[in-house]
Amino acid sequence: MEALLFYLVPIFCGIAFLASLTIYFGPPAELYLKLFPVFLLLDCTMQGITNYNALHRHNTLLLSSLSFLIEFCFYIYVLRAVIRSPKAKRILLYCLVAFPLIFIVNIFLVQKSQNFQSLNYCLDCLVIVAACIYYFLELFQSKNYVNLVREPAFWICSGLLFFCACSFPVYGLINFINFEFSIIRIILYVFDFVNILLYLSFTIAFLCRLRIRKSL
Numbered sequence: 001m002e003a004l005l006f007y008l009v010p011i012f013c014g015i016a017f018l019a020s021l022t023i024y025f026g027p028p029a030e031l032y033l034k035l036f037p038v039f040l041l042l043d044c045t046m047q048g049i050t051n052y053n054a055l056h057r058h059n060t061l062l063l064s065s066l067s068f069l070i071e072f073c074f075y076i077y078v079l080r081a082v083i084r085s086p087k088a089k090r091i092l093l094y095c096l097v098a099f100p101l102i103f104i105v106n107i108f109l110v111q112k113s114q115n116f117q118s119l120n121y122c123l124d125c126l127v128i129v130a131a132c133i134y135y136f137l138e139l140f141q142s143k144n145y146v147n148l149v150r151e152p153a154f155w156i157c158s159g160l161l162f163f164c165a166c167s168f169p170v171y172g173l174i175n176f177i178n179f180e181f182s183i184i185r186i187i188l189y190v191f192d193f194v195n196i197l198l199y200l201s202f203t204i205a206f207l208c209r210l211r212i213r214k215s216l
Contacts, residue, residue, distance in 0.1 A: 009192050013044040019206040026209050032081040033152060033206075039074050040202070043067075044163070062107075069103050072124035075160055079131040082153040084138055088131070091111050102156040125168040132161040152205040159201025168195045 017040035023029050046067045133166040135157050148154045
């Protein structure tokens with residue numbers, strides 16, 4: 001069961017990657033959607049390496065922290081692309097520049113590389129949750145009709161909001177509470193499930209653009 005869950009996340013990430021390749025064969029798409037396949041391929045590789053090492057009881061803290069940094073920077077870039085407000089775009093640009101610097105300071109001076117970078121994770125989650133909520137506010141206040149079922153940004157933001165809202169309470173406190181091993185395993189199972197839902201939302205975001213022709 002444990003091995004299956006460890007490999008399910010890279011598998012669903014791979015499915016999302018295959019779905020994202022349809023972006024090159026459909027109607028014209030925004031730049032952030034065209035960059036998604038590259039990101040998902042890198043993410044799938046990182047997920048596979050990290051989960052393999054974790055399954056064999058190797059230390060993956062530094063690798064996981066670097067992976068989260070790359071993921072969150074890309075997610076902020078995507079949110080900046082789908083949000084229309086110039087002021088919000090400018091704030092997200094500042095965050096995109098500041099987060100790597102904060103990560104370097106935290107990993108060398110504050111929490112060190114031996115600990116999970118929970119401070120960085122909390123800050124990144126808060127920014128992404130706030131940006132997703134702002135996107136939904138803009139969407140619902142828009143005077144133009146938007147078919148949410150066929151709107152990739154809607155599915156991407158929905159997945160990110162759910163993912164960050166569920167993982168933030170756990171990973172934000174992971175360095176401050178001594179969990180029993182059995183509790184840690186349950187937390188990891190839940191986190192794997194949340195990860196799978198995130199990649200499912202990415203998969204839907206790309207497949208929803210496809211129009212299936214009905215036969216006469």
